[in-house]
Amino acid sequence: AQRVTQPEKLLSVFKGAPVELKCNYSYSGSPELFWYVQYSRQRLQLLLRHISRESIKGFTADLNKGETSFHLKKPFAQEEDSAMYYCAPAHHMDTGRRALTFGSGTRLQVQP
């Protein structure tokens, strides 16, 4: 079955430590990949997308087609990075339409 996997439900690090949130997908073809973030009491919002190759709030994500992974990384975590992070490939549904499927999410806790 096609799916997206975020193996860690909770990732707890100290401020200043490196962070890597894992995402693996099993969709055929070339999905377009996104990371979404939900801060406490805020709406779910786009963090970054792989085609833009941007660094947003210090986060980067590289698409590894060989490993079918799209891990989110930041070299030095900040307390304000504490949030729920979702990996979301956009892929063709059964209808032929392209839509997002969200992973189960990883909660990042950055301790002072």
Place this chain on the structure above:
Amino acid sequence: DADVTQTPRNRITKTGKRIMLECSQTKGHDRMYWYRQDPGLGLRLIYYSFDVKDINKGEISDGYSVSRQAQAKFSLSLESAIPNQTALYFCATSEQNNEQFFGPGTRLTVL
């Protein structure tokens, strides 16, 4: 960001009742989506619509129906609510680039 709004924000209802959740957007996007969020399961797609005349089932459409009344409005109905439909429901919109903009969510409890 009030571009995507959802009503009601909270609702408690009883098993068997018909419930409608409404979503409105002022972003001018053609595409609209309904998701439910459950702890440990992330967001799952219920229905999506790419324009007013286009309705598609998502991953978990059983027990739900939708209506796209206009470009700006997309309603989700539970014809006969059951307790396992207790969840947080999100509406979202997008253009063709798949960047989705989410509403604040509706917390639904079915007793």
